[in-house]
Amino acid sequence: MSASIGTLTDHWIDGARATGGDGTIPVVNPATGETIAEVPRGGRAEIDAAVLAARQAFGSWSRVPLEDRAALVLRIREGIKNRHEELARSITAEMGSPITFSRTVQLGMPMATSKGVAGLAADFAWSEEVGNSLVVREPVGVVGAITPWNYPLHQVVAKVAPALIAGCTVVLKPSEVAPLTAGVLAEITADAGLPAGVFNVVHGTGPEAGEALAAHPGVDMVSFTGSVAAGRRVQEVAAGTIKRVALELGGKSANIVLDDADLTKAVKVGLGNCFINGGQTCTAWTRLLVPASLHDEVVEQLVAASAKYTVGDPTEDSTRIGPMSSDTQRSRVESYINRGVSEGAELVAGGPGLPEGLSSGAYVRPTIFASVRSDMTIAQEEIFGPVLAVMPYSDVDEAVEIANSTIYGLAGAVFAGSQERGVEVARRMRTGQVDVNGGAFNPVAPFGGYKQSGTGRELGRYGLEEFLEVKSIQL
Numbered sequence: 001m002s003a004s005i006g007t008l009t010d011h012w013i014d015g016a017r018a019t020g021g022d023g024t025i026p027v028v029n030p031a032t033g034e035t036i037a038e039v040p041r042g043g044r045a046e047i048d049a050a051v052l053a054a055r056q057a058f059g060s061w062s063r064v065p066l067e068d069r070a071a072l073v074l075r076i077r078e079g080i081k082n083r084h085e086e087l088a089r090s091i092t093a094e095m096g097s098p099i100t101f102s103r104t105v106q107l108g109m110p111m112a113t114s115k116g117v118a119g120l121a122a123d124f125a126w127s128e129e130v131g132n133s134l135v136v137r138e139p140v141g142v143v144g145a146i147t148p149w150n151y152p153l154h155q156v157v158a159k160v161a162p163a164l165i166a167g168c169t170v171v172l173k174p175s176e177v178a179p180l181t182a183g184v185l186a187e188i189t190a191d192a193g194l195p196a197g198v199f200n201v202v203h204g205t206g207p208e209a210g211e212a213l214a215a216h217p218g219v220d221m222v223s224f225t226g227s228v229a230a231g232r233r234v235q236e237v238a239a240g241t242i243k244r245v246a247l248e249l250g251g252k253s254a255n256i257v258l259d260d261a262d263l264t265k266a267v268k269v270g271l272g273n274c275f276i277n278g279g280q281t282c283t284a285w286t287r288l289l290v291p292a293s294l295h296d297e298v299v300e301q302l303v304a305a306s307a308k309y310t311v312g313d314p315t316e317d318s319t320r321i322g323p324m325s326s327d328t329q330r331s332r333v334e335s336y337i338n339r340g341v342s343e344g345a346e347l348v349a350g351g352p353g354l355p356e357g358l359s360s361g362a363y364v365r366p367t368i369f370a371s372v373r374s375d376m377t378i379a380q381e382e383i384f385g386p387v388l389a390v391m392p393y394s395d396v397d398e399a400v401e402i403a404n405s406t407i408y409g410l411a412g413a414v415f416a417g418s419q420e421r422g423v424e425v426a427r428r429m430r431t432g433q434v435d436v437n438g439g440a441f442n443p444v445a446p447f448g449g450y451k452q453s454g455t456g457r458e459l460g461r462y463g464l465e466e467f468l469e470v471k472s473i474q475l
Helices: 003-007 044-062 066-082 084-095 099-123 154-166 180-191 206-215 228-241 263-279 292-306 327-342 396-403 419-426 460-465
Strands: 011-013 016-018 024-028 035-040 127-130 133-139 142-146 169-173 199-201 221-225 244-248 254-257 287-291 346-351 365-370 387-393 412-415 468-474
Touching (some): 011 044, 035 084, 035 180, 044 142, 044 169, 044 199, 066 084, 066 099, 066 154, 066 180, 084 099, 084 180, 099 154, 099 460, 142 154, 154 180, 154 221, 169 206, 180 199, 206 221, 206 228, 221 228, 228 244, 254 263, 254 396, 263 292, 263 387, 287 292, 287 396, 292 346, 327 346, 396 419, 412 419
Parallel strands (some): 142 169, 142 221, 254 412, 287 387
Antiparallel strands (some): 011 016, 011 199
16 A cells, blocks of 8 residues: 555545544554554544535535536546556555455446446436426535445445535545545545535544434435444434435345356356455345256356455455455354354355465455255345355245345346346346346446335436435426
């Protein structure tokens, strides 16, 4: 990690760095255990200052012409592009994504989503006539954004880019586990010409800074990405001021492989999606549902394919799975692996303990369980690590029933002999997005979940609408 990243550790309030808070929070490289930086432990006072700056900036920013707001988002995108390597190394250092993944996906997604929302702004229906009424869409106001550590730049940009285009101002509370990237982004926004107070960053913990932001009467909307438990708490504290709350929460996504699917493709793509970012992805397909008659054949292919997922130093280009984001996360994942073993799932790859050749760091072994039942913990709870549950089914009706049997509904997949059959099954899945036969990520399609996976949608037109109020003017 370059020295410059380690110095970007202050809050960013009203267009300048700011200190303050109850001590500091160490930022630990999970691959080495080394403390690479510290951020201030902000709380109510820092949130108050940031919200005040955002409220004062809102009036003028919301009146900036739309084309100028969109152009500024594109300049921020250009700034991200110009500091691409620095940001990639920051992400790898603070939360452990393999450097190749950081360069391609961790940086590629915010580049794509910001370009996507900026590109649709001009044609968006900002106003329309309904009978004798003029219906207009206006910015919701000050947005409190609370983001997780697993995609520390993408999750921020997915909220900030549409909020800025909508005419909102933002106070960001990034994850204290991976906060350094937000500091770089703050500098980028200033270099792009974003007026002071429009984008603010306050570091701190969820129970302190996060709750102060969600409860603040000067915040008009909270956009949160994280766990179900934390999202539930955000919703509770935000309820006191009846503000809008958008939640993008957890997942336990099912990948249904039908009996006429291309098994080789289903295994390759499915395993890759489960192990993506070390399994620390809310949309990861962590349950692989296969016909009982094909179960053993699929498991054999999975075990062979899993051997190619090298675990190790995330700064090495060849590494495919780095450490978990922290030692706390490593312990969480390993506890689920042990739970799978104790509940009788068939361990066919990986298991508890450090990967071979590694004696330290927050690493886990990529793990595959076979013959998993729906009543097992590893089939119901989000593990957030490289752990796959293979689940046999008897017919398509049972496969759909299993897929829909958790509290989650964020993502999923279907592999079928024909697209038509795949779409038919996809329509029956109670989840916010489904990939059929490995359909590609679409940066302007709506992203969000059913059930306890959240409320609201991000990305594209649907994400932009989250940051807008609707007003009727009768003529």
